[in-house]
Amino acid sequence: LKTDALTRIENAPDVAALEALRIEFLGKQGSISGLMKTLGKMTPEERQVQGPLLNGLRTETTDAIAARKAVLEDAELEARLATESLDLTLPAPEAPKGSVHPVSQVMDELAEIFADLGFSIATGPEIEDDWHNFTALNMAETHPARAMHDTFYFPDLDAEGRRMLLRTHTSPVQIRSMVKQGAPIRIIAPGRVYRSDSDATHTPMFHQVEGLVIDKDIHLGHLKWTLETFLKAFFERDDIVLRLRPSYFPFTEPSVEVDVGWQDVQGRRVLGGDGDAPGHGWMELLGSGMVNARVIEFAGLDPDEWQGFAFGVGVDRLAMLKYGMDDLRAFFDGDQRWLDHYGFSP
Ligand code: PHE
Numbered sequence: 001l002k003t004d005a006l007t008r009i010e011n012a013p014d015v016a017a018l019e020a021l022r023i024e025f026l027g028k029q030g031s032i033s034g035l036m037k038t039l040g041k042m043t044p045e046e047r048q049v050q051g052p053l054l055n056g057l058r059t060e061t062t063d064a065i066a067a068r069k070a071v072l073e074d075a076e077l078e079a080r081l082a083t084e085s086l087d088l089t090l091p092a093p094e095a096p097k098g099s100v101h102p103v104s105q106v107m108d109e110l111a112e113i114f115a116d117l118g119f120s121i122a123t124g125p126e127i128e129d130d131w132h133n134f135t136a137l138n139m140a141e142t143h144p145a146r147a148m149h150d151t152f153y154f155p156d157l158d159a160e161g162r163r164m165l166l167r168t169h170t171s172p173v174q175i176r177s178m179v180k181q182g183a184p185i186r187i188i189a190p191g192r193v194y195r196s197d198s199d200a201t202h203t204p205m206f207h208q209v210e211g212l213v214i215d216k217d218i219h220l221g222h223l224k225w226t227l228e229t230f231l232k233a234f235f236e237r238d239d240i241v242l243r244l245r246p247s248y249f250p251f252t253e254p255s256v257e258v259d260v261g262w263q264d265v266q267g268r269r270v271l272g273g274d275g276d277a278p279g280h281g282w283m284e285l286l287g288s289g290m291v292n293a294r295v296i297e298f299a300g301l302d303p304d305e306w307q308g309f310a311f312g313v314g315v316d317r318l319a320m321l322k323y324g325m326d327d328l329r330a331f332f333d334g335d336q337r338w339l340d341h342y343g344f345s346p
Pocket of ligand 1: 171310
């Protein structure tokens with residue numbers, strides 16, 4: 001039995017045949033298993049002789065099967081490797097990927113540009129209190145400029161008796177920065193702002209970036225240079241021209257509204273992503289000015305020692321200009337086709 005078993009195992013042609021042999025010899029009804037069972041009926045003397053012999057037979061058979069199995073499996077693997085070849089030139093299946101939204105893209109660009117100018121990033125809450133959003137910015141309860149903001153108010157006062165609202169601009173971060181870190185300051189504050197307003201160029205939620213510099217001997221020239229440098233870097237062109245118009249904001253004095261345009265090679269002023277904006281000489285871009293002394297005082301600094309400038313720019317509007325988009329509402333529809341159209345797919 002032993003030589004027969006070992007020869008047949010040695011010659012088993014494949015793993016399946018080997019498994020059949022294993023069952024034939026070592027399975028529950030197997031011939032070797034059968035012999036093992038006879039041990040129970042032997043006399044102790046017989047068992048002493050036969051026991052080691054049968055156990056040896058079982059072990060040898062088991063080992064032989066394992067050895068043959070290893071050989072067969074190796075051979076099978078070799079055969080598979082020989083027939084299966086991998087075509088590394090085949091294109092990989094396309095995996096869906098996300099992309100950066102134009103608003104995030106612009107915010108990242110702004111953060112980078114201003115980082116080069118030594119500005120760090122500040123943030124403030126979107127649910128703001130009346131004091132930071134208005135009062136400390138020189139808009140008293142009865143100030144008419146409050147009406148310009150179409151504010152979303154919360155219906156009830158909060159636990160501390162504060163009137164809460166969705167911030168209508170990023171300017172409250174000016175106050176928070178001055179109160180928290182004192183002077184000097186050089187920050188930008190990007191974020192969401194809210195106004196009850198909706199048409200092609202207004203959405204109830206939109207994005208601003210606030211800029212604030214507080215230091216000694218800061219003047220309007222610093223503001224102009226900073227804005228020019230920022231806009232040239234942002235639009236990636238040197239022929240940017242700015243127009244500074246006198247304006248009014250309660251929290252800046254003097255206040256300056258800034259329009260942007262640029263010249264083509266013939267010296268004609270052109271605008272917008274496609275270089276044409278018929279009927280428009282200038283694009284109104286941002287509000288700015290020298291921080292009102294009253295605001296510096298509200299925030300706990302001495303206006304005789306510290307001055308500065310501030311500006312607030314619409315991020316969505318910057319994105320529209322740079323990438324030639326025309327409907328602001330589409331920014332927040334989440335329509336992949338719109339992103340594709342403007343090249344915002346990966
Ligand atoms: N907060 C103003 C707005 O939302 C913009 C602004 C910011 C103007 C800073 C002046 C200085 O319209």
